[in-house]
Every structure is written in structure tokens, then in C-alpha cells.
Amino acid sequence: MQPKTRHLALGAVIGVLAFILIALVVVIWVAYSGAYNVSATQGHLPFVRWTLETTMKNSISDRAESVQAPSLSESMVTAGATPYKSMCAHCHGGPGEEQSEWASGMLPEPPHLPDVISEWKPSEVFWLAKHGMRMSGMPAFGPTHSDDEIWNITAFVMQLPGMTEETYASFDTESSGEHGH
Ligand code: HEC
CATH class of the missing domain: 1.20.5 (Single alpha-helices involved in coiled-coils or other helix-helix interfaces)
Structure with missing residues (x-):
């Protein structure tokens, strides 16, 4: 040199x-x-939000690629209704059901799932419900629930966009698998 x-x-x-x-x-x-400022009353700076959202979407789709989705049957949809209502609806609402008041104070605010779920594949919803999302408030259900239970919830969630209020309301919150903790 x-x-x-x-x-x-x-x-x-x-x-x-x-x-x-x-x-x-x-x-x-x-x-x-x-x-x-870490408060939940003030949103992220635009470039921080873009980075977080883009990272989240790509991280989930990438990891969900190795998830083998079973075919989602009618009985799975029914079995997933009660756990959805008891574990997800206070944050994500449902047809004719708003999220709880406290959930609207979260940042990021949990989206109304019937409006956004068509952007996600079943394998992605499964992965997300199983592993959760760090620093967002979206819990991981994998440590406390079996894959079968999470697939049932996924089957139910995938039906939300077209579901009427009446159908949603007709699913029992008391019966089947999940008992409130
Ligand atoms: C304590 C509140 C809370 C609970 C309970 C909860 N979530 Fe979430 N969820 C969130 C938050 C917060 C996000 C992230 C929103 C964001 O970053 O845009 C999220 C994101 C999601 C998303 C991605 C939606 C999108 O387009 O951003 C799905 C799908 C989801 N949750 C499914 C579920 C399911 C299924 C359950 C029940 C098994 C559940 N969640 C329970 C708070 C919650």
C-alpha cells in the first residue's frame, strides 16, 4: 500500500x-x-411510526411463512368465538361491539379487527396471536394456550369482516373451552 x-x-x-x-x-x-416522551397521549414522530409499522408487518409476514395453516372448519370458528370474546374483544371489538374504553387510551391503539383483518393471512394472525408483539400491548397467547386453541381463534377472526352483529351476538360467551380467569 x-x-x-x-x-x-x-x-x-x-x-x-x-x-x-x-x-x-x-x-x-x-x-x-x-x-x-414515552407517553401514550402523544403519537410517535412520523419516521419512527413508519419504521415501527413497516418493521412489524415484515417481521410478522416473514416469520409466518413457515407456519402451516390447517384448513379452517366451521367447528373451529364456533370453538374460537368464546375465547375471542373473552380475550381479544375488549381490545379489538367485533361486529357491533366497540373496544373497552381503556383500550382506546392505548398507543398504538388496537385496531377494530373486522376492519383490518382482511390485510392478514391466517398464518399471520396465528403467529401474531401466539407470539404477541413486544412494546405494543398485543399479548402473546402461546405461553398459555395450545396451537389448536389459537387456530380456533384464528378461524373465528378470519370470519369477522363479513359477520353480522346478530351472528356475532349469537355466539355464547359462557360455554365452550375458555373460562374467564
Ligand atoms: C391488551 C389489548 C390487546 C389484546 C387483549 C389483544 N390484542 Fe391484538 N393487538 C393489540 C395491539 C396494541 C396491537 C398493535 C396495533 C398496531 O401496532 O397497529 C394488536 C394487533 C393485533 C393484530 C394486527 C392488526 C393490525 O392490522 O394491526 C391482530 C391480528 C391481533 N392483534 C389479534 C389479536 C387476537 C386474535 C387477540 C386475542 C387472542 C388479541 N389480538 C388480543 C392489543 C391487544
């Missing part, structure tokens, strides 16, 4: 190290100073 090229290479290495050092100092400063 010529002395000049060596100088350039050394300069580049020092530049990169300085950049990493400054980035570290900024991260540590943000963490310790309390300057970042």
Missing part, C-alpha cells in the same frame, strides 16, 4: 469509529436524560 492510500484508509476507519461513538453518546444521552 502507498503511504497516501494508507492515510486514506486510516482516515476512513477513524471516521467510522467517531460516527459510532457519537451515535452511542446520543443513544445514552436520550436514555438517561428523560428527553424522549
